[in-house]
Amino acid sequence: MLTRDTTHSLTEQLAARFAERIRSRLLPAGARLPSVRACAAQQSVSPYTVVAAYDLLQAQGLVEARRQRGFYVRDYVAKAAVPITPAAPEAQGKTLKDAVSLSLPAASARINATSLIRGMMHKATHPQPGAGMFPPEWLQNQFLQSALRKVVGSDALHAMHWSYGVPMGDELLRQLLAERLKGLGLPVGYEQVMTTMGATQALDIVSRTLLKAGDAVMVEEPGWSVEFARLAALGMQVLPVPRGPDGPDLAVMRHYCETHAPKLYVSVSVLHNPTSYSLHPAAAHQVLQLAQAYNFYIVEDDTYSHIAPEHATRLSVLDGLKRSIYVSGFAKILAPNWRVGYMVAPPDLVDRMLDTKLLSTLTSPAMMERAMALCMENGQLRRHIERMRSHLVQARKHSVPLALEAGCQFVTEPAGMFGWVETGMDTEVLAQRMLDENYLIAPGSLFHASRKPSTLMRINYACTQDASFWRVYQRVRAEFPQAEPMPR
Incomplete structure (x- = not known):
């Protein structure tokens, strides 16, 4: 709370509080500060104190005043590709083409995910x-430590230390993952499974392999803001597709296909973040028809697969990995900091995806992967x-x-x-x-x-x-x- 028995004035204390949050990105670029009246009531100070504090923040270059709209956190990041925002199609007399507005959002509306990431890591x-x-x-358990000690004490440790390891990832882990995927209805050989530094790197590998700057990518909205930000940082044209209870808005997807020729569609089919929706089979079938007709790939982020019903509808299963890439990992369910993820791609894309992995990280953490494999093999993970x-x-x-x-x-x-x-x-x-x-x-x-x-x-x-x-x-x-x- 603000105090009156300090060497710093109330104005300075209030400005310092906002400044700390802005610099730590807990108040992200584009965020609106509370109105003067609301802030004064919340902090039990006069409106004059709030105005003076906001003026201090403005003088420090941390916020900007917008006429008749209030004070907003300034955006220091160079402008990335601007997303296309679909307007609500409920207005009477409007066609779908009218509803999918191509108006450019203001600078304050640009994609920003760092506040959410920092919040995830906030102690x-x-x-x-x-x-x-x-x-x-x-998440706490003893079996992860036991598995890691077993790996460290094995003869294989020396080979892991003095070489880069297997480019595709630990072979035992990939074999066990292939068995797990068969249980989900996705029969693949371990040769198609590639380990990554978490599911996030897998998504990045897909983007860097299949896309170039300026390409259009369809992403579900609401959705994982890190994915919006990552694609924009790569220079992609982000096309948000409204996500409903049964799946994506197919009319909006078709419109994008006809007007922007997207190269990729990013989907969380099962227990979608943040809505927890799961894809309906009929919607999945129509999405796959669009992918075939308009020649785009689907990357399916199955991050929540471990807490989802195994019978849930997955695009990769229905498609048989013809135009789809499957991505998942263990961060949510087991060890966030181990960064063990994996992806499964169509056979003709595997080598290209591996090349991208090698160019970015050379390899993945072999000891962590082998320890994870041991936890799967002995049933402890299950x-x-x-x-x-x-x-x-x-x-x-x-x-x-x-x-x-x-x-x-x-x-x-x-x-x-x-x-x-x-x-x-x-x-x-x-x-x-x-x-x-x-x-x-x-x-x-x-x-x-x-x-x-x-x-x-x-x-x-x-x-x-x-x-x-x-x-x-x-x-x-x-x-x-x-x-x-x-x-x-």
Whole structure:
């Protein structure tokens, strides 16, 4: 809290608080600061103090004032490729072509994911509702350490130390992954399986292999903001496709295919982030028909496969890896910092993907991969996953009623790891106020290709079981009896 018995004025304290958050990217570029009146009420200071603090931030080059709109965090990053934003097609008399607007968003609306990434790595003393991982106490186990000790004590350690290893990745792990994929209905040989530094690198390898700067890529929206930002940084034209309960908006996809000739479609078919939707078989069939007709590839990010039903519809399974690439990993379920992921590509693309991997990292962590293989081979990973699934079911049973009691509404059916909830106010404003209470939330604006205000937020069921968070949420939410008008 701001104090009056310090050598620094209230103005300086308030400006320093915002400056720290801006520099640490907890307040990302394009974020709107609270209105002068709202900030004064929240911090129990006069409007004059807030204006003076905002002026200090402006003098430091951290924020900019926009006439009749407020103060916004400045964007220092060079402009990347600007995404195309589809407008809502519900307006009467508008055609689909009119609905998919090609207007360029303002500079403040450019893709930004660093605040979410930094939030994922933020160290806190209590669970964070906006976290993208399971709590550490869920992940802690002894078998990973035992497996790593076994690898370190083996004769194979010397070979792992004094060579780059197998370019495609640890052979035992790839064989076991191929067996696992057969259980999902995707029969492949281990020769098609390539390990990567997490699923994120696998997605990057696909992009760098199949695309060049200026190519159009379709990505689901709302979606994983890191993917929006990564593609934009590579110079791609990002085409956001609205994601519904059954799958992507097929009419929007067809329009993009006819007008922009996209080279790639990025999809999370099962337990989509942030909505937890899973793809319907009929929608999957039509997506594959579009891919065949318009000659684009599909990269399927199955990051949440370990907590998803094995019978869930996957594009790669229906397609048989003809025009699809399958990507997954272990970060969510087991060891986030080990960075062990993998991908499976059509046979004619495997060598090209491997070339890209070699140019970026030469190899992947052989000791970690072999330890992971041992955990799979002896059944410890399977038993761990069963425990995690059980924990998650119980977490949803606790978290959902608490969210409803706090006045939130679920806009999607509770499932998987994440809930997509309606708060009734601009969640970027809410996020800034919750930071004062040492809680990081994930506002809806972070999950859109172009930054725009949203009243939605993503919650992690595993991290929102504690009623104390929801009591703080209700108290902070009560400070905003009516949501601040969101800029248009």
